[in-house]
Amino acid sequence: MKKLVAITMVLFLLACVLPMARAQQDSASKSPSSVSEVAADDSSESSTSPETEQELAQKREQLLKASQALQARLEKLELEKRLLQHELDAMSHADHQVGHQAHHAEDHAADAKLKAKAAKDKATKAADKAKQAKDRSAKAKALAEARKAKAQPEHWGQWAKQMEKWAQGYEEWTESDEFKQWQKDMEKWAQGMTQAQMRIRGGEPGPVPDPMPVMPPLPSMPAPVAPTAPMPSVMVPPKVMRFVENMPLIGAPAGIAMAGLNPSADEVTVGKPGRDIEIKKDETGKYVATTQMNFVAKAQPGKPFVIRNNLGRIVLRPSKDGKSDVRAVIRGKAETSAEAKAKVEQVAMDLQSSEKQYYMKPVRRDGGKWDDLNVDLFVTVPPGIQPDVQTNLGSVELHDLEGKIKAVTNMGAIKAVNTTGDIELVTKMGSIEFVAPKDLSAKLSIQTKMGSIKSDLPVEISTRDMFRKSAEGTLGTGQGNIRMTTDMGSIQLRWHSPAQDSPVL
Numbered sequence: 001m002k003k004l005v006a007i008t009m010v011l012f013l014l015a016c017v018l019p020m021a022r023a024q025q026d027s028a029s030k031s032p033s034s035v036s037e038v039a040a041d042d043s044s045e046s047s048t049s050p051e052t053e054q055e056l057a058q059k060r061e062q063l064l065k066a067s068q069a070l071q072a073r074l075e076k077l078e079l080e081k082r083l084l085q086h087e088l089d090a091m092s093h094a095d096h097q098v099g100h101q102a103h104h105a106e107d108h109a110a111d112a113k114l115k116a117k118a119a120k121d122k123a124t125k126a127a128d129k130a131k132q133a134k135d136r137s138a139k140a141k142a143l144a145e146a147r148k149a150k151a152q153p154e155h156w157g158q159w160a161k162q163m164e165k166w167a168q169g170y171e172e173w174t175e176s177d178e179f180k181q182w183q184k185d186m187e188k189w190a191q192g193m194t195q196a197q198m199r200i201r202g203g204e205p206g207p208v209p210d211p212m213p214v215m216p217p218l219p220s221m222p223a224p225v226a227p228t229a230p231m232p233s234v235m236v237p238p239k240v241m242r243f244v245e246n247m248p249l250i251g252a253p254a255g256i257a258m259a260g261l262n263p264s265a266d267e268v269t270v271g272k273p274g275r276d277i278e279i280k281k282d283e284t285g286k287y288v289a290t291t292q293m294n295f296v297a298k299a300q301p302g303k304p305f306v307i308r309n310n311l312g313r314i315v316l317r318p319s320k321d322g323k324s325d326v327r328a329v330i331r332g333k334a335e336t337s338a339e340a341k342a343k344v345e346q347v348a349m350d351l352q353s354s355e356k357q358y359y360m361k362p363v364r365r366d367g368g369k370w371d372d373l374n375v376d377l378f379v380t381v382p383p384g385i386q387p388d389v390q391t392n393l394g395s396v397e398l399h400d401l402e403g404k405i406k407a408v409t410n411m412g413a414i415k416a417v418n419t420t421g422d423i424e425l426v427t428k429m430g431s432i433e434f435v436a437p438k439d440l441s442a443k444l445s446i447q448t449k450m451g452s453i454k455s456d457l458p459v460e461i462s463t464r465d466m467f468r469k470s471a472e473g474t475l476g477t478g479q480g481n482i483r484m485t486t487d488m489g490s491i492q493l494r495w496h497s498p499a500q501d502s503p504v505l
Contacts, residue, residue, distance in 0.1 A: 007088070185213035186488070277344060279337045289332045289340035293349060297324040299358040301384030308361035309391040312374040314407075316387055317399045319380040326379050328362060333372040343373050357388075395430075413489075418496045423482045431489045434482070435496045441476030446484045448491055455493035 277291045299305040305324070307314055319325070332343030346366050352359035362375040374394070381387055381401060389396055390408040398407060398416040406424045407414050414425045417435040420442065425432050436457060444459055450467040459473030471491075484491055 007091070182213055189213055277341055279340060282333070286333050286335060287337040287340040289334075289337070289344045291330050291344050293326075293328040293330070295326055295349075297326050297351075297358060297360060297379070298353055299324045299382070299385050301382065303386065304357040304388045305381065305385045306357050306359045307377060307379065307387065307389040308359075309375060309377055309389075309394060310362065311370045312362075312391065312394045313376040313397070314389045314391050314394070315376070315378045315397045315399075316381050316389065316401060317379075318401060319382040322382045324380060324382055324385065326360070326377065329376040329378070330362075331374055331376075347373070347375060421480050423480070425482075425484045426486070427489060428487045429489060430486065432484050432486055432491045434484060434491070434493050436475070436493065437496050439476070440480075441478060442474075442480035442482045443478045444471070444473045444475065444482050444484075444493075446471040446491055446493075448486045448489065450488045451486055452490045453493075454490070456495055457493045459493065 277289050279287055279289045282288050297305070328347075328349065330344045330347045332340050334340040334343060346364045346368065347362055348365050350359070350361045350363045362377070364370070364373075376394075379387075384403065386404040387398075387401070388406045390410075391412060392410045393412060394409065395412045396407045396409050396414045398405060398414075398419045400417065401419045401421075403421045404423075405419065405421060406426075407416070408426045409428075409430060411429045412427065413430045413433070414427050415433045415435075416423065416425060418437045420437060420440060423442075425434070431451075440457075444457070446453060446459065447470045448468070451469070453461050453469045453471050455461065455471060457473065457475065459471040461469065461471040463469050471493075
């Protein structure tokens with residue numbers, strides 16, 4: 001507004017002064033002619049009157065003074081005009097500077113806005129982490145309140161604060177460069193493990209795969225600081241262990257197609273009749289020894305049938321005669337035939353039976369490693385038994401089963417064909433294939449932390465982020481509950497057809 005007022009005043013002065021100056025200049029220009037005319041008249045009369053000549057001289061002097069005054073006024077006006085023009089130029093330059101500074105200020109404001117948004121996002125993320133830590137702390141405090149009557153509350157309160165601090169450290173650990181690098185190393189290691197699983201599934205012994213990349217150390221979790229707090233008493237039944245070892249071979253060796261089992265009326269007792277062992281050379285020139293155990297497991301209906309394995313497959317099928325037949329195919333590889341034979345002879349079966357469950361696991365009597373040694377377990381399951389199977393490295397297969405079933409493998413694939421009931425399939429690293437019967441009635445809950453989900457069944461697949469995927473759906477009336485989870489691997493769901501039935505071994 002100040003600039004506009006100044007410009008308006010300058011223009012107004014120019015509009016008023018310049019016309020006046022031009023009028024005076026015109027009158028001055030006309031004055032000499034008037035003077036000449038007067039002089040001409042006076043000259044005509046000079047001859048007649050000397051007083052007239054004196055008057056003309058005075059008029060000329062007056063006109064000269066007026067002309068000089070007008071010239072001075074014009075010079076003053078010209079000077080004022082230049083001063084005004086200089087002020088206008090200065091104001092224009094100032095206006096340009098102000099515009100440049102305003103543009104620069106706008107750029108700074110936009111940059112500040114972006115930085116403010118980034119800070120806000122960071123604050124939001126920090127708030128989410130704080131909320132998670134607060135939730136953990138709240139749970140710890142709730143636990144402290146629950147045990148307040150029996151434990152020392154001040155100790156539990158202190159432990160809850162330590163847990164809250166640990167939760168914050170845990171969140172920072174998951175965002176660290178070391179943890180992200182470990183994830184990349186795990187992906188490379190998983191590819192090598194897939195090749196090893198294919199070799200093991202084909203029944204070919206080989207070297208134990210490279211160890212899993214070491215995870216960056218977690219922040220130390222605080223230990224409970226209320227050692228005097230009474231804990232609920234737990235009755236631990238005495239462990240009953242016996243070994244089924246040196247059992248005679250029943251049936252053909254593993255290299256030949258196995259016919260039906262020839263089980264005894266009870267579990268095979270401990271003895272030393274020797275095993276039939278077949279030894280062959282493989283394509284690498286090493287010796288592969290193969291033998292097997294056969295016995296009947298005394299698993300009771302309505303109770304868990306726990307099967308554990310270190311290295312090798314676990315295959316479950318329904319029993320036709322109500323008995324639980326077990327066949328363990330043992331393979332060992334070594335540089336010499338004697339070493340290969342010694343490896344398979346070291347394998348025994350740890351059997352434990354109690355009122356709560358029946359337990360079975362292949363073990364080495366000498367406690368050695370399972371390098372170039374694996375055991376495949378083929379088990380028939382009577383109705384009413386609840387299988388709970390797990391192998392550290394190897395696959396799990398379930399065929400035509402019904403009931404409460406749990407199958408877990410740390411590294412390996414799981415396949416369930418025509419199997420219904422309350423089923424839980426879990427693999428830390430490997431794929432899951434579920435072949436559903438046409439009349440399946442169940443609620444399905446599926447999740448993979450890093451992998452894909454493909455389904456011919458009517459389930460809704462959702463993606464949480466670039467790695468995590470999940471699917472849910474209800475088939476029929478939803479009588480059963482089927483849950484499938486993999487940390488790293490794909491999950492495939494499809495319908496069963498008679499052509500997919502496999503022959504009974």
